[in-house]
Amino acid sequence: MTKYDQWETIIGLEVHVQLNTSTKMFSRTPNHFGDEPNTNVGLVDSGQPGTLPILNKAAVKKAIDLGCGLNAEIPSFCAFDRKSYFYPDSPRNYQITQFFHPIIKGGYVMGNVEGVMKKFPIREAHLEDDAGMLRHFSSFTGVDYNRAGAPLIEIVTEPCITCGKEASAFASALRLILIYLDVSNGNMEEGSMRMDVNISVRPRGEKGLRNKTEIKNMNSFSNMELAIEAEVKRQIDAYTAAPNTPHKEVVPSTTMRFDLPTKQTFVIRSKVGAEDYRYFPEPDLPPLCISREVVEEARKNLPELPEQRHTRYIEKLGLSEYQATLFIHDKALADYFEQGLSGCKNPKALCNWITVEFIGKLKDTGKNLLDIHLQAQHVTALINLIEDKVLTGKVAKILADEMIKSPHKSPEVLMKENPDLIPMQNVDEIETIVQSILDKNPQSIIDYNKGISKAFNFLIGQIMQATKGKASPDIVQQVLLKKLTNS
Ligand code: MN
16 A cells, blocks of 8 residues: 555546537637638637627537436526636637536536446536637747637536546546537547546545646546646645645645646646636626427437447347447447448347458558448348358458448349359259269268268368358258268
């Protein structure tokens, strides 16, 4: 037991999520990542005097969907507030947010913490707009206002997280929900999801919370875990090194930055209190009243969420935990699997062909089934041909190679075009081959009659080889048994 084991960590996350609406939060300017700097900036976004914000209905709709997906309450009344701060990335000198009456209250996310499901309660989520971005050059700093006014929803958890692994489990489960609800693209590299991590520690058993520090703008789960580890250690080291100093002086409330190369957290500034932001109701936007009908409609039309899909794949389709998890983390691939399911005679085989066989065959190309536009129905047709024993596994693999070469052709068409792929089903033809193999291997017949089972398998192998794997193994087995019994 180390000194660290005697301490516990309390973490709350604030997750900023960019909504994938076509326009900004309070204007009709395109909301689009990656364009030339300062090309998506309107009069409202740049805070021109006399301009007024107009609330984006699509952003509200997505917030309602998210509230339903988080099993949260959507109050019938919410409103916007001004958060004042001076910084070059904020042309208005204030952010429009929801401080007093957020659009989402409560709710939870289920996260998988190293195989164990944990419920992470949400405190609230509020709509707000994003700031621009500073870009640092060698001799000056520029500002790109393309992001200014982009719609954000900020999800705030209860202080329910106890370590980096849990923080990651929560954030990655939340990210999947956002993607499945089509609320955000969840693209971490583009900053569509950024986590602020609030951390405090206390000796086990102590009541009440000590000062917390906040690590800003983490946009990778693994870095967030490293940052939490470093900050927890820093705080515990500080407390244990100065046991007689008041706690507030040992770890003041600060905003931190995580430095990846050194894996250390650094203080950027002391923390600003809520009073410094001078929150007050936004006078240019009326409060928002959301009818119960709208909420019920959203709840009714909610798509299947990742957790539900995961459970269905395991319980109804018999997929393994690993396969189900693989699919829910790749929604596009899971949707492809869904397309293939209709009319499929063996979902587990379909899963296996999609996630193992085809991915393996495409590995060297760097592409996947979706990239090459191989229709899911064609993969299903292949599975059904195997299920119906029309195709042997060996021929199916050759056919799969042909399908990759000609993704628009169905397995049936490819079989017609390539006689080598046509299965051998003619019993007379198979009988002739079986007889010729028996003629060549008299010793095996003797062995078989002595009860040596290896001999039977040897003969099957020889016959399948002679038919180039095209004969139905069932027919081969029947014919061989019949001949051996009669010999
Ligand atoms: Mn915020």
